[in-house]
Amino acid sequence: MKKGNLGPAILALCVLSSCAHYEASEPVDAIEPQRDYAAVLSTFDQIVGQALFDPRVLDSPEWQSFRGKFGRDGAVAVNDTEFRQAFENARKSSSLFSHFEVWTKSNATTKPADADATIAFELISDDIGVLKIPSFDEPGLYVNLDASFDEIVQLGVANLIVDLRGNPGGTFAAWPVLDRTAKDEYRIGQLVANRWYSNNSDAPSVSQIMAAEPQTAPDPAALGQDLMDDGLLALAVKPRGARFTGKIYVLIDQETASTSEIVASTLQYNSLATIVGTRSAGEVLNAEPMPLAEGITLLLPVADFMLPDGTRLEGSGVLPDVAASQAEALSCAIRLSQGHQDC
Secondary structure, three states, X not given: OOOOOOOHHHHHHHHHHOOOOOOOOOOHHHOOOOOOHHHHHHHHHHHHHHXXXXXXXXXXXXXXXHHHHHHHHHHOOOOHHHHHXXXXXXXXXXXXXXXXXXXXXXXXXXXXXXXXXXXXXXXXXXXXXXXXXXXXXXXXXXXXXHHHHHHHHHHOOOEEEXXXXXXXXXXXXXXXXXXXXXXOOEEXXXXXXXXXXXXXXXXXXXXXXXXXXOEOOOOHHHHHHHHHHHOEEEEEEOXXXXXXXXXXXXXXXXXXXXXXXXXXXXXXXXXXXXXXXXXXXXXXXXXXXXXXXXXXXXXXXXXXXXXXXXXXXOOOOOOOOEEOOOOOHHHHHHHHHOOOOOO
């Protein structure tokens, strides 16, 4: 073993790792970085400044602390993994917002198919049915949800328990839960993006929110463009198809997040459901992946969600109408559907 050009730290590591065949051809401090990470940080700043959901965040002490630490450690990274780790370490030490990540090839893995991630409807008595939705990101979910509501309506279910415990969110595929249970057209809320603050110093007021014409078609591409153009996108739902008109109970827990929180809060806000469980995750931002460099992607929140009265869910979550632990939420909802006043 050649030891002349090994630093003490590497020697110690070799002893601990039993790397008896390690040979160094140059000093460790001469390792060339994989790319110019200072330039990647510059791209990061440009993208964040142009697209972050609320540019006022950039003046906060929390952001300054995060950016300072990320900048110091990220600029001296020698590979993409170290750059990502610099981001994650800075992220953990600062209280910022959800849906904010850096992906590299080493952590951008494809999630394997999970049989437990498939929606399932079960009739547990003559008048009580349970619709379990583990995720709103399942392929074909919109069609499957529609089919489930066809079955629910055909069976004449009087009490529907929608189980969103552990559901991390997903896409507009969640829409059937809203339009197949709507009695009349109603507002869901609104998304507010960076563009809004080009002409406004504060978040939209209730009067500004109500003046916005709501969109009802769940077309992500069209809605996304409207949001980027105007910075404010009001959303509404119209009744569609054969609708469920009975009582609805929605189960949530601390892992109910994102789109799932929008569904639960919308039904709660419009007095269409009783929410049972624990406070939800409070991670309710709309995010988009944006390339920083070849092999490095930034997941950035580009829009904030607010209820029709301007209430934000990010950081606060959905509070249940009836508190119950994760393990007891289902039995609690069943008791409520049977006419009991409590669990």
